[in-house]
Amino acid sequence: xxxxxxxQMVKGEFYDFPEDLHIIHDLPPLAVGGIKVIRKAVEKLKxxxxxxxxxxxxxxxAGPKNAxxxxxxxxxxxDLRNALYVDLGVSVLLIHHLKQVAKxxxxxxxxxxxxxxxxxxxxxxxxxxxxxxxxxxxxLSAHGRDIQDLSVxxxxxxxxxxxxxxxx
Numbered sequence: 001x002x003x004x005x006x007x008q009m010v011k012g013e014f015y016d017f018p019e020d021l022h023i024i025h026d027l028p029p030l031a032v033g034g035i036k037v038i039r040k041a042v043e044k045l046k047x048x049x050x051x052x053x054x055x056x057x058x059x060x061x062a063g064p065k066n067a068x069x070x071x072x073x074x075x076x077x078x079d080l081r082n083a084l085y086v087d088l089g090v091s092v093l094l095i096h097h098l099k100q101v102a103k104x105x106x107x108x109x110x111x112x113x114x115x116x117x118x119x120x121x122x123x124x125x126x127x128x129x130x131x132x133x134x135x136x137x138x139x140l141s142a143h144g145r146d147i148q149d150l151s152v153x154x155x156x157x158x159x160x161x162x163x164x165x166x167x168x
Contacts, residue, residue, distance in 0.1 A: 010160045022047070029060030030076055035083050042090055050084060053095040055119070070116040077122035094123070098130065109141040129154075129162070138162060 003023050022045055028034045042050060052058055063072035077094075084090045096119060098112040109128035110120040120126060125144030131137065140162070142150040154162040 020045075020047070027058055030058050030080055031060040031063070034058055034060075035079060039083050039088070042084060042088055047090060049091045049093060051093045051095065055094045055096040056114075068116070070118045073116050073118035074122045077118065081122070081124075098128065109139075110143055137165070 003025075004017070007017065022041070024038070024041060027037055030038075038050065059073070059076055061069075061072055063075050067075075080092065084092050097114045099114050109130060110126055111117075112128060112130065113119045113126070120143075125142065125147060128139075128141045128143075130139050130141070136156045138154045138156070140152045140154055142152075153165040153167075155165050157163050
């Protein structure tokens with residue numbers, strides 16, 4: 001389907017996908033059954049990594065009616081982390097979008113995360129790929145509890161990749 005076609009663009013037309021690559025297209029929002037569904041799949045398939053593309057597609061904004069957006073997002077992210085990483089030892093990668101900002105207005109990459117600041121507070125590590133629309137260069141920033149902050153300049157490669165720019 002569409003996912004395989006996009007992966008073929010990245011890896012090349014004749015790339016053989018690993019037999020243990022599993023793609024789940026229809027997952028209910030996490031707070032309304034999604035965590036149970038993905039947990040059951042993880043227990044059956046035993047992956048080392050689960051990738052959610054995108055966070056917006058699986059979040060539910062559920063939680064106490066009087067809770068702030070921060071509290072709801074933090075609770076949902078914590079539940080996901082606990083269900084997969086803490087309980088089952090599976091790493092989780094959430095793809096998320098950045099806020100739209102004026103050209104040249106790059107600020108702290110963590111502040112660019114869309115939504116409340118809970119997204120930055122509830123996860124262990126944040127990787128932000130930021131580029132101006134249409135630009136051939138970007139910056140990959142890494143921030144986390146257990147890593148030193150890092151910023152790597154990148155240049156776009158064909159067909160859909162990035163390569164670190166040699167500082168020398």
